[in-house]
Amino acid sequence: MRDVAVIGVGMQKWGEIWTKSLREIFVESALLAMDDAGIDKLEAMYVGSMSPGLFAAQEHIGSLLADYLGQAPIPATRVESACASGGLAFRMACMDVASGMHDIVLAGGVEKMTDISGGEATFALSTASDMKWEGTCGVTFPGLYAMMAVAHMEKFGTTREQLAQVAVKNHANGSLNARAQFPTKITAEQVINSVKVADPLNILDCSPITDGAAAVIVVPADMVKNFQQPGVKVTGTGHATDTIALHDRDDLTVIDSARLAGEQAYKMAGKTPQDIDLCEVHDCFTIAEIMVTEALGFCELGGGGPAVAAGHTALGGKIPVNTSGGLKSKGHPVGATGVGQVIEVVEQLRGQSGQRQVKDAKVGMTQNMGGSGGSSVVHILEVM
Amino acid sequence: MSVGIVGYGAHLPRRRIKVEEIAKVWGADAPSYKKGLELLQKSVPALDEDTITLSVEAVRNALTRAGGIDPADIGALYIGSESHPYAVKPSGTIVAEAIGAVPSCHTADFEFACKAGSEAMFVAYGLVKAGLVKYAVGIGGDTSQGAPGDALEYSAAAGSAAFIMGDDPDKMLATVDETYAFMTDTPDFWRREHQFYPSHGGRFTGEPAYFRTTLGAVNGLLEKANLKPEDFRWAVFHQPNGKFPARVAKMAGFTEEQYDVGRLVPLLGNTYSGASPLGLTAILDVAQPGDRIFMCSYGSGAGSDAFVYTVQDRIREVQNLAPKTRWMLEENTIQVEYGEYAKMRRKIRLAGE
Amino acid sequence: MPSARSWRAYPQTYRLEASRCSGCQKTFFPPRQVCNACSGREFETFRMGYGGTVVTHTVIRTPGDQFQGEAPFAVGIIAMDDGPKMTTQIVDVPLEEIRIGMKVKLEFRRMYAEGHDGVIEYGHKAVPLRE
Incomplete structure (x- = not known):
């Protein structure tokens, strides 16, 4: 190859x-x-x-x-x-x-x-779930991720405040991105007091339409x-599937497709989580970012909430996650999202990201996810 | 060869609304309804409950009490209701499919106002008696609607009762010893095609309709069976409100001790096709072997089906196998306000409706 | 015309028919053609009982169009006593009382109707187990 x-x-x-x-x-x-x-x-x-x-x-x-x-x-x-x-x-x-x-x-x-x-869009998105065995009971995508959040909170003690911190961080990053749909800073209080969608997730825990x-x-x-621009090399790629029905998984608190796709990409690139300078992850809901940062090995299982609360995933932190603002702030035009993630990493590695530039970024990663984790695609990109 | 009930079961929605809660919306006098109709509350089906869902649960309870009969041996299933969810498409097929009685099963939906349930029992009994089928199920269930503000709104309720008829002596819970049907054309209550709410003849529903018809059936059955009211331990009558069954019982010579256990209506409301069948389930829940039970339904239009049952020894083994009717009626309940009731009963018009 | 789609699943939606892999005994609801644990292709069909336990849950407050007018309602993943897990609504219980580990029983309910002139889809929802 x-x-x-x-x-x-x-x-x-x-x-x-x-x-x-x-x-x-x-x-x-x-x-x-x-x-x-x-x-x-x-x-x-x-x-x-x-x-x-x-x-x-x-x-x-x-x-x-x-x-x-x-x-x-x-x-x-x-x-x-x-x-x-x-x-x-x-x-x-x-x-x-x-x-x-x-x-x-x-x-x-x-x-x-x-x-x-909005109702039609909710339906269209829900067709990414197992329509016959999940959709017919009225569960929505926020509902599926809310159920993962409830399980994660029960098992690891992840808090409502930690979920909100994901949105706060990503909006802060997005406020530095002129192409973001909602380039506005928000507070944890605003997230927690925003309109309820599927308990414990509120509207500001959700990526937009x-x-x-x-x-x-x-x-x-x-x-x-x-070519005229500096090239950015694709050194690792991974793609894994899982049951598309959330209930068919043994463990609701780990997104296995992200973990497996990540392992493939790390192996191919010869990298470990410690080598990654920044990562764009699929934060369709705040809980998703927490679970994916765990699945990709940036922290222990259950450590995703404390990591965001400690600022480890913020710009300037140990592993900046979603410097673009993520799906949360930049927007989530579902089919375009995964390519948008690659663009953020390429621009970061070229050193073209302006105020949100990660210093000396050499290795970047993207993680794009389908449904409630029924598919994940991970890439590692490096400066040449 | 005796034929009778080999399995029985009931199912009630959990929600209740009190008479006061309805009366305050319409500026009506709650105490007069409570006293005049002897009604305290009624059951309210949720958005996802209808005659079919309530009936499936009732039949499953009946199967539990029938002691492991193979649903495939059920050769007939009849369901009586005035609130079949489809105008065209049977309810019975869904119930039969859900319990696994398909495909070798004769099924029909009955409609005869509040007597459709006893009709289903009557025909199920008759088919077993004729030797055409091994087991037959008769179901009475309804999720009836009363027009907002109408007197019927205080009573129109929901519930279902199911009875498996058979002739297996080892499974017999109560034999059917005699039956009688009384029927004339008497238009006291009706609902025309495409109308959401029924109409009724006011006080005409009483003397010339309910009382004349019920007493006609009671006296006809007692004469046919050569029995007197005092020969029965229990009696259950159709119960559109609390007052009618008490009054008709007294007129026929039955006592409060006989009818009180089966008179569910003060706490349940009028479950239409389910009314006297549900009353019978409450009696079977407490009956002793040897007890004789008198049952008389009433359906507007108008007619009554009457039955004499004798309770058998096996009743003791099965009473606790499934939820008892009085427990569902009195213990397992959720009180709702008029707003939730209006939402649950689809009295609020949503976008696109 | 979704009636054929629901009709062919009646053994599962109406009678909770599940399957058990003849090779490794793993249970599936709905039945599958290939076991995802041992790749076995032989299964026996069995009817699940109605009992189960809440594994996780949420309250849907902004539903899709088909469920407009019904929110808020609870949904959960139920681990059936007979093995498989399924997603369904949890009804007849105050929303704030639902807990992981709660024992439930499945009841036959309407799932949704196709508009005002379409087929009514029936299935099972969970209610709290009360004795």
Whole structure:
């Protein structure tokens, strides 16, 4: 297999984008990535999108987006793994280039979520659960993560305040990110007093409904010198699945797919958690970040709550987590999220992150997750 | 060969609303309802409870008391209700599927106002008696609605009772010794197609309807069986309110001691097709071997089914195997206010409705 | 037309039919074709009893459209006494009284209806076990 590097990234501000369609927001970000790399022709593309059919009444978007990006007839593939679709599209693009099949491949993600009502969006998202055996009783995604939180609090003594600290930290980071949907600082008190969604999670524990797209350009590492930006090498990738029904897992307090995908990526890159300078994790809900920081080995099982409360995962802490603001503040256009994570890490490793720059960042990690942990995709990226 | 009840079970929703709680919303005089109708509260089904769900639970309790009969041996299942969840599509198929009686099972939904439950029992008994099936289930259950503010709103309640009829002497709990049916066309209470709430003939529902019909059946059965009221340990009548069954019992020569255990209505409300069948379950919960039980239903429109039962020895073994009716009625309850009641009974119109 | 989708699952939703792997005895609800523990493909079907224990729980306050008008309601993961775990609503109990470890019993209930003219979906919900 060939070594693979990222040489272009593109992402517009995420949020409620009323005036643009799914294809328009995708093409804007894809063009930014192509311009960043200094190219105008692709050989293949992979686009992560969870449910354009339910969110935007449009399937077959691989071809649609290739066409509107002016790249047809190149092969274009839509990749779906619920909220991990974007991370998986990136992995597919890396595997394509590593295999030698293509040299210049775009990995993108897109979701247009605000064209339907909040209730309809809640339903569309819930199709990432086991619809027959979870969804028919009325449990929602916040509900599934709330049940993990209740189990985690019972087993490890994780507190309501610690959950809130995840949101506080990520909003503080997001306030330094011009592309974040909610670039505003919040307090733990605001989180705890915000509208209840699924006990113990309140609305400020939840990532928002977001329109957004993101794209990166992947090439063989030995071609990096041909492009204008410094290349960032993809040294580790991992992908693991688990039961999509939460109730089918033996232990509700560990996200095994994240742990296993992380182990694969660490092994491939020859790294340990101590080697990671920053990590973007899938904080769809505050409890998710706590559980994923444990699963990736940044702290002991049960140590995720105390770690965030102690500031270990803050900017300037031992292992800054979600410097972009995370899904919480930056937004969560589900199919685009995993690619957005890669963009944050690439920019950090290039030293382009401005006020939220992690000093001397050499090794970064991303973790993107589908459903209640039914899939996880992890990548390790390094400066070249 | 004696045919009779080999398994019985009841199920009640847990929620209750007090007469005062309804009366205060409509500016009505609660004490007069309580005294005039002898009603204190009624059961309220939740959003996820209907005649089918209550009946499945009642049949499961009946199966528990039937001592391990194979549901596949149930050759017929009838469910009487005036609140079948579907206008077209049987309730009985769902109940039969849920207990595992499919596919070799004759099923029908009955409707005859408040007597549909005893009708189901009557036909189930008759099929076993005829030797057509080994076991047959008769169910009476309802989740009835009264129009907001109408007198019926104070009584329209929910509950279900199920009886497995059979002829196996080893399983017999109470034999059916005699039956009698009395019926005329008397329009005292009705609900036209597509109407949400029923209509009634006010005081016409009393003397020419409930009392004439019930007494017709009582006297017809006593004559047919050659028995007198004092030959019975227990009696249960249809109970649209607390007063009617007490009065009709007295008119027929039965005493309060005989009817009091089966008169659930002051705490339960009128469970329509479930009313006298539920009363019978409460009696079976405390009856002793050898006790004779008199039962008479009433359904508007109008008719009554009457039965004579004799309790058998095995009753003692099964009374505690499933929740007792009085326990469900008196102990396992949640009081609700009118707002939650209105939500539970879908009296609030939601978006899209 | 989701009625076929619910119809074919009636053995599970109505009668709680589960399966037990003939190879390693692991139990599954709903039944599976391949055992995820031993890769066995032979199973025996059995009906679960109604008893179980709450493993975790929450209160849904902002439901999806199908459950509008029903919130707030509790859902939980129930470990059935017969082995499998399942997710369902916990009803007929004050929301604040639900605890991990609480004993429950499944009752037959309406799960949801497809609009006002569609099929009613029935299944099982948990109620606190009271003797």
